[in-house]
Amino acid sequence: MELIAINFTKRGDIRVKTKTFKQGIHPKYNKDLTNSKPLEKANLPKEVTLYLDQHIGSPAKAIVEAGDKVKLGDKVGESTGFISANLHASISGEITAIEERRDSIVIKIKGSEGEQWQVDNPEKNLEDISAEEIREIIKEAGIVGLGGAAFPSHVKVSTDGKEVNQVILNGAECEPYLTVDHRTMLEQASEVIYGLKALMKSAGAKEGYIGVEVNKMDAINKLEEVSQKDSNINIIPLEVKYPQGGEKQLIKAILDKEVPSGGLPLDIGVVVNNVGTAVAVTEAINYGKPLIERGLTVTGAVNNPQNLIVRIGTPIRDLIEECGGFKGEPGKIILGGPMTGQAQSSLDVGVSKGTSGILVLSKDEIEDYKDPRPCIRCARCIDGCPAKLMPTALANLAKNDDVEGLEKYNVLDCIECGSCTYVCPANIDLLDWIRIGKAKVEAKRREN
């Protein structure tokens, strides 16, 4: 049996036992730009762009037409299958267009009046709601995983007869720069705990865990304080290491269990959700609030980096402006964090449910393209890979179109965390090659 690596970190004067997974890397975190800035509501956008395919699964179907008037929270896109999610108007106003853009359809709404969701209802007692009802509320509210993957949340708690023992909330926030989960845990600790209990009830789990990296000790303390009376909820301090918040790595660290290769957490009786998702669940249950807004971190080369609660569909241009505009000349704008986020080509892109941050890198900060050198077999990629793969071998197999070799070396187990590319001294874009390799294996499997 493999032991979980246990390390110690200082917490005030007491030393805290931390848990972690094996391997991984230590990137530069750059979280101090925003980690002490409270979450604030962003200005209401005048126009939003809602993508019908902003979640994993089949895209929603538009149920409005151009010219329709919608109120905040009205359903505008309907889920089209089990793995799909509803979409709601994130502002009141008029539908101006339903247009096709590349492969996705977007609904545009022009705002007519500023409006906040009413949140004055008393907290509902979870005893009075059934597991089935909670699942229905989550589904109706269009809640998806807010950590970045945007996987429909009702699917995760639809256990389909499988026994679920543990629900884990992911508060690791291992991506550099991002601090929105940190602030959420600190400022909305009771909503996080309530959401965890609701998710536990809906999945039929007896135990709840929240894993938090120890660079957020204040959040750990706050969550412990709020959950003091709940003996079945444990707050787990985690070592600061990337990708600590990878679903499989998180489960390994907290429960010392490995999700089988090719399998899902559900296969070992575990459900993992982001802490932000838990808050969205709480608000859906207590206030009937659909997923119309989310917290995110606007950071990097902007004049006033902040943690903001923004309406889904807000153009990133508005948010960058609200944060004081670009600091220096912008070189790259990334939705998400610097390790797994996607670089954008336009400022008109709307925030989607999976957008955890907007990171601006200035022209000076972006790294110039460097020609790849030969692999010198330093094995940094191998020592860092959290899935214990051989990234350099996989890259070569992908280059040589060796699909059999790629399968033998378990290419599909790659979680695309980017650690290999991050550490490579020879500027080899290992992850790009591995993605190509994965596509080759998947294409072959579809053929057969």
Place this chain on the structure above:
Amino acid sequence: MKNKVDLTVSSGPHMTSGESIERIMYTVILALVPAMLASIYYFDTMAVGLIVACSLGAIGTEFISQKLRGVPVTIGDGSALLTGILLALTLPPTLPIWMAVLGSIVAIALGKHVFGGLGYNIFNPALVGRAFVGVAYTEAITNMVPPVGMPVILTEILPMDGIRESLGVVDIVSSATPLAEEGIGIMNMFVGRTGGSLGETSALALILGGLYLLYKGYIDWRIPVGYLGSVAVLTTLLGSQGPLFHLFAGGLMLGAFFMATDMVTSPVTKKGRWIFGIGCGIILVIIRLYGNYAEGVLFSILLMNMFVPIIDKYTLPRVFGEVRANG
């Protein structure tokens, strides 16, 4: 805010560690500075000449090879320089310069570029050069002289009298190659007051450099520990001179910290590095105790280099979440 912005779009990750081949190579060279200084201290201008000749020979050969092969010239990345320095450290101070230069040409041309250049070579290039010199000029390479004592160039810049006093250095009069003659104080071998190749004399200087590389994470401890550990254990059980003599004699420290740990020519898996290190140790002991060749470091590493592909293949780590039948 400007309406149009010029944005770079590329796939993630969008940041990297900034690590580079150059930084790795020059850090290893930095780690060799104590050993180079020790060799200059003991062998004076003979050492300087060999180090400079081998370095220039290696860099020049790299340049010509890359031109001939029509690939980008990368003589600035430090890898050829490192090979040159390592080769010089395996040579005896009295070796004629032209033989050393020939060795460096063989190291880079046959040890490296024949296989495709940096990253593709099977054998440690410096050791290929050393093997060539050893086989081609047997007499010259076994002519070991004792250290000459205080070098002129160092006494002018350093307070050498004090250093020599504190080290208890006395002028060495006896000539000896430690592996051919018994009865040499282990302490002498440790600090370097014995004859031998440039880098064979001072174990202390090599260990300092090796520890620095371990601290920087540029070498894996499993290889030197496996190599030195197996030599210590086997010579305790089988040898007549005891493990300390074997550990500090010859080029073992240079081999264990700087040659066997070469990234390109050692295994990439952790288990593989154990096997590699221990394999080197076993071969070294067989050569030293039962062969008629006095020194086994060279061939122990070259022979194990050949096994690297197969070691890597059979020591693949268990993939996360993978269930094996024998699990």
